[in-house]
Amino acid sequence: MRDLPPRVPRPAPPPTLPAPTLDLDVSPLVTEVDAGHRAVTFSWRGQAAEVRVLANKLTHDTDAALMERTGDLWHRTYLVPAGWRASYRLSVDGVLTTDPRNPRVWQGFSVAETVPPSPWLTPGGEPRHELTRHPIGWRYDPVRPPRATLVVLDGEHWVDDLPVMLDNLISAGALPPVTAWLVESGPERARLLTCNPAFVDALPYEGATVIAGQSFGGLAAVYAAHRRPDRFVAAVSQSGSFWWPNGPSPEWLTGELSGTAPTVHLQVGTDEWALAGPTARLRERVGEMSTFREFGGGHDRYCWRNELADGLITAFATLPR
Known part of the structure; x- marks a missing residue:
């Protein structure tokens, strides 16, 4: 959506955390950090040269969108405020796709949220x-x-x-x-x-x-x-x-x-x-x-x-x- 001024400097990248040592067969994985923050871990498994998380204004088109790779598992964990939600897609070698590990899809986007829907x-x-x-x-x-x-x-x-x-x-x-x-x-x-x-x-x-x-x-x-x-x-x-x-x-x-x-x-x-x-x-x-x-x-x-x-x-x- 092109409703934003094109020359506003971006802030520092969103905080990222090490991936939790938990089963990453579900994406995104939400864990509590403290009363006001949650860790949201996105993951994708497969062979690729680059995988990105595209969540509007959190990671979009920045290096903060790049997933890290451990074997064939790609993952990235972000620190977000409690109550955060987003629609997002994955970019796998430049091809946009919904998150295959996330069953929640809305209007062609996957959904991540740390609170129930309205x-x-x-x-x-x-x-x-x-x-x-x-x-x-x-x-x-x-x-x-x-x-x-x-x-x-x-x-x-x-x-x-x-x-x-x-x-x-x-x-x-x-x-x-x-x-x-x-x-x-x-x-x-x-x-x-x-x-x-x-x-x-x-x-x-x-x-x-x-x-x-x-x-x-x-x-x-x-x-x-x-x-x-x-x-x-x-x-x-x-x-x-x-x-x-x-x-x-x-x-x-x-x-x-x-x-x-x-x-x-x-x-x-x-x-x-x-x-x-x-x-x-x-x-x-x-x-x-x-x-x-x-x-x-x-x-x-x-x-x-x-x-x-x-x-x-x-x-x-x-x-x-």
Whole structure:
């Protein structure tokens, strides 16, 4: 996903540890180091000249991705915070593959995590929603009369997960019944989601409306709440690209927020070094109108799907019941 500035220096490689003297027939192997950290060991067995672990922002395209070799066993152990998760692939002599030792596969990626997946993503009984196709994307209609509206950007990525999540949240009383619009971005994503006033003005809304997005979508969600506070009462931004634009005047939106304070819930991953500074500066500008959560992981859609429910609960809690 090319939503990051291209010239941000990388931090030091992630800490690595010796492989534990345990059976490495399962990958990844998670062991407790202390209350706040886990050792995650990836392994692969076979003949190769080079094997890499490609986990977004933890190892991707760096020497830290290289596995060590003991006979025909390739392995690498990383020290990660408790609560860390990632989608990843292996690169075996340059060929990308899922991890053959890991049965957990999601959208073509293997999954590693040190905590259980979000319970809000577990399908219940019979579906309680209707998902209908519209020119802008899809719409979710709750069973009970809606009391609020949700707009989720990059909606094409949420068709499977969002209906399940909303069914569970509404059924548990964690959210009011909402109509949700899953707004598709398509091939013009970079243009539409980078503080585009025409795009924001065309977004659907009805009553109290919360808007959510990830990466460029996270930038667009906060911009929408800033530009149209008459329509969007709160924004949920996951790994927002607040560095935008590249060039001599970066972090444009943060400067635009001077004197205004939309209600925002910000999330960013522990491995997202390029976003830490821009997110902190935007958070300081928004001040008391923001809430913040740092999740264990990188610029990774698997992390976002597990963290979105927390953001929605926080955002909708600010609405009058």
